[in-house]
Amino acid sequence: MGKSRRTVQIVILLAVLVIGGYAIWSALFGDDKSGPLEAGSEPPAFTLADLNGGTVSLSDYKGKPVVINFWGSFCEPCVKEMPEFERQYTKWKDKDLVILAINLSEDTLTVNNFVKRFELTYPILRDVNRKTERSYGLRQYPTTFFVKPDGTLMEVVVGGMLEKDIDERVERLLQL
Amino acid sequence: MLSIENTKCECGHQNSVGTVLCESCGKPLDKELAKSEEPLEMRYDGVARRSQKSNPSIIDRIWNFFSSVKIAIYLIVITFVTAMLGTIYPQENTFINLPDPASYYQENYGILGKIYYLLGLSHTYESWWFIGLLVMIGTSLVICSLDRVLPLYRALKKQQIRKHHQFILRQKAVYRDRIEGDSKEWVASYGEALKKKGYKVHFEEGTGTALLAEKNRFSRWGPYINHIGLILFLLAILARSIPGWQMDTYISVPDGDTVQIAGTNYYLKSEKFTVEFYTDDELPDELKGTARAKKYETKAILYECVSNCSDPLKEPVLEEVKKDDITVNHPLTYKGLKLYQFDFDLTPRLNSVKPVLVDKRTGEVYGPFYLPMKEAETQHKLGPFTLDLIANYMEFALNSEGKPTTLSREPNAPAFVFSVKGPGLAEDGEPYIYFPMQKDKVKFAQDTINRELADKIEIRVEGMENVDFSEATTHLNVRMDKALPYLWIGAVFSMVGLIMGSYWQHRRIWLRVDDGELALGAHTNKNWFGMRSDIASALKKIGVSVDPKTLDNGGKNA
Numbered sequence: 001m002g003k004s005r006r007t008v009q010i011v012i013l014l015a016v017l018v019i020g021g022y023a024i025w026s027a028l029f030g031d032d033k034s035g036p037l038e039a040g041s042e043p044p045a046f047t048l049a050d051l052n053g054g055t056v057s058l059s060d061y062k063g064k065p066v067v068i069n070f071w072g073s074f075c076e077p078c079v080k081e082m083p084e085f086e087r088q089y090t091k092w093k094d095k096d097l098v099i100l101a102i103n104l105s106e107d108t109l110t111v112n113n114f115v116k117r118f119e120l121t122y123p124i125l126r127d128v129n130r131k132t133e134r135s136y137g138l139r140q141y142p143t144t145f146f147v148k149p150d151g152t153l154m155e156v157v158v159g160g161m162l163e164k165d166i167d168e169r170v171e172r173l174l175q176l
Numbered sequence: 177m178l179s180i181e182n183t184k185c186e187c188g189h190q191n192s193v194g195t196v197l198c199e200s201c202g203k204p205l206d207k208e209l210a211k212s213e214e215p216l217e218m219r220y221d222g223v224a225r226r227s228q229k230s231n232p233s234i235i236d237r238i239w240n241f242f243s244s245v246k247i248a249i250y251l252i253v254i255t256f257v258t259a260m261l262g263t264i265y266p267q268e269n270t271f272i273n274l275p276d277p278a279s280y281y282q283e284n285y286g287i288l289g290k291i292y293y294l295l296g297l298s299h300t301y302e303s304w305w306f307i308g309l310l311v312m313i314g315t316s317l318v319i320c321s322l323d324r325v326l327p328l329y330r331a332l333k334k335q336q337i338r339k340h341h342q343f344i345l346r347q348k349a350v351y352r353d354r355i356e357g358d359s360k361e362w363v364a365s366y367g368e369a370l371k372k373k374g375y376k377v378h379f380e381e382g383t384g385t386a387l388l389a390e391k392n393r394f395s396r397w398g399p400y401i402n403h404i405g406l407i408l409f410l411l412a413i414l415a416r417s418i419p420g421w422q423m424d425t426y427i428s429v430p431d432g433d434t435v436q437i438a439g440t441n442y443y444l445k446s447e448k449f450t451v452e453f454y455t456d457d458e459l460p461d462e463l464k465g466t467a468r469a470k471k472y473e474t475k476a477i478l479y480e481c482v483s484n485c486s487d488p489l490k491e492p493v494l495e496e497v498k499k500d501d502i503t504v505n506h507p508l509t510y511k512g513l514k515l516y517q518f519d520f521d522l523t524p525r526l527n528s529v530k531p532v533l534v535d536k537r538t539g540e541v542y543g544p545f546y547l548p549m550k551e552a553e554t555q556h557k558l559g560p561f562t563l564d565l566i567a568n569y570m571e572f573a574l575n576s577e578g579k580p581t582t583l584s585r586e587p588n589a590p591a592f593v594f595s596v597k598g599p600g601l602a603e604d605g606e607p608y609i610y611f612p613m614q615k616d617k618v619k620f621a622q623d624t625i626n627r628e629l630a631d632k633i634e635i636r637v638e639g640m641e642n643v644d645f646s647e648a649t650t651h652l653n654v655r656m657d658k659a660l661p662y663l664w665i666g667a668v669f670s671m672v673g674l675i676m677g678s679y680w681q682h683r684r685i686w687l688r689v690d691d692g693e694l695a696l697g698a699h700t701n702k703n704w705f706g707m708r709s710d711i712a713s714a715l716k717k718i719g720v721s722v723d724p725k726t727l728d729n730g731g732k733n734a
Contacts, residue, residue: 009239020311023414027304049488074582106585107550113567134438139275
């Protein structure tokens with residue numbers, strides 16, 4: 001009887017450890033869907049169409065510094081930023097810098113015209129029905145996410161940036 | 177040195193450490209207790225709690241911690257207090273849209289609000305420490321119950337019939353008498369009388385001069401069934417953190433649109449949203465002339481994606497799974513998913529037009545052609561004319577440099593720029609800007625922009641049947657709570673347990689006759705009045721008249 005009692009004790013305490021541990025752990029570190037993304041958290045995964053008929057996933061760039069920028073042709077600061085990102089891209093692409101510019105669910109013609117106008121060469125991705133935008137909890141445009149090579153966020157910048165702001169952050173990102 | 181406590185009773189029974197009353201004969205084991213005359217403490221029939229051990233290991237120590245009722249009460253009190261704190265200000269999760277909670281609490285509730293937020297009380301019920309408390313209460317419930325129910329079950333399963341005199345005479349209801357005649361017969365006839373009162377009666381084998389009568393033993397299991405219910409309840413609450421078990425979000429669906437419910441494989445189409453208001457005839461005088469909603473209704477179709485669900489290059493293949501009219505308090509329900517009518521917006525939205533091209537020089541009309549506001553075909557051939565769509569704007573405007581731009585991605589002031597080729601027009605096409613909405617046509621002076629081309633051709637919509645727009649947007653609350661049935665099961669168990677323990681009492685009567693000396697003791701957990709009257713009325717049946725009040729042996733709960 002003593003043996004079986006010990007077994008019951010261990011089984012119950014283990015069950016408590018597993019169930020309770022899971023509950024507390026997910027309360028502590030689980031993705032807080034209500035809150036905004038912050039430095040240190042992991043950006044939500046996505047797979048989106050690019051302009052060349054292929055698809056691009058965030059997970060394709062594991063181990064590389066990634067800049068995710070949400071933009072729309074209707075947002076003037078986004079429009080100003082795009083050529084700056086283009087210059088940053090040409091400057092740093094040898095160092096594995098990835099820039100993913102996600103369009104805010106506009107239609108094909110609008111996106112194509114825009115990209116042609118600014119001669120953008122970095123990957124432009126197409127969000128559909130604001131799905132990705134929502135999963136990133138976007139509230140203002142533009143919003144830029146700087147993702148470290150380890151896959152967590154270094155910084156989230158809401159609003160337009162000057163070229164030196166982008167440059168400074170990219171340099172920090174590349175040092176990591 | 178450890179001193180091994182002597183737990184062997186004089187009746188020869190070996191008891192576990194911590195036993196108060198001998199498991200067999202019921203004699204108090206503690207010397208102090210044995211000397212006293214006070215009524216006995218009958219909790220758990222005096223058996224040792226399972227966890228009580230002479231040399232506890234670490235596992236035993238953890239176990240003992242949770243086995244303590246005192247700890248359980250502290251835990252419950254702490255949980256209650258913190259749960260109360262969580263109700264002082266609104267919780268963060270009660271807001272649909274709260275971009276900056278820190279400033280919200282400070283602005284609305286001042287410095288106290290700020291402290292409240294900083295302490296993390298604005299999300300009390302999701303915080304790790306609150307969940308930790310629930311986990312600890314759950315653990316305590318399991319361990320406390322297990323440690324008590326098993327020994328109690330064993331103690332009640334094999335009860336000694338002839339109890340020690342000290343045990344019988346120190347109960348809270350006691351009767352002593354001298355019996356004339358055959359004791360065995362007396363005991364048998366009293367047993368018979370108790371049987372009629374619904375007792376199960378056991379006589380001591382062989383002698384027949386001792387008796388144990390009991391009824392409603394099942395009520396002893398009430399608290400434990402209640403605990404099982406509470407544990408289920410807690411587990412169900414914790415299960416809500418499993419991904420996909422709980423959802424509480426909102427979707428906005430314009431008439432005719434199909435929108436994916438984020439985080440699921442479901443899509444919802446709103447065929448039409450309607451709002452009806454009461455007419456003045458239906459309203460009382462004081463409300464006449466005000467808009468009082470009578471009915472909000474969304475004609476909804478729920479689809480499930482069956483293939484191409486996550487391929488951004490392909491259109492998802494949808495299969496209709498449910499069609500329903502959602503009204504207030506009548507959600508669309510499908511496999512635990514519930515869609516409630518929440519809000520609406522009556523701003524119309526232009527979806528598509530079917531314009532025609534008119535050659536003003538000949539009066540010839542070509543078309544119509546389909547022109548949706550989004551993702552329109554880039555080329556339209558209309559008779560001798562070819563229209564190439566070269567740009568479109570959802571909310572047309574001119575930017576600071578005087579160039580056309582769009583102010584938003586909603587079709588509030590759509591504009592289309594075509595390159596038109598055809599008879600009498602330039603070889604490589606002439607640009608023509610088209611505003612589907614009359615107000616924009618005037619505002620931006622379509623004809624002036626198009627210059628000479630405006631005299632040659634015109635793109636226009638003929639009749640409202642060629643205009644498709646969404647009259648309204650419905651806002652729905654999407655809910656899913658897979659834990660709910662388990663919560664109900666837990667609640668039912670809990671209630672059944674409560675009722676068992678509250679409306680029935682476990683009553684026991686021990687009796688022994690030694691040389692004509694009758695000693696009778698009885699125990700119950702409550703309603704001693706009923707207990708005493710049971711004893712007295714059974715006695716009366718065999719001709720012994722006793723006032724039930726005189727059976728009271730003192731002690732609490734009498």
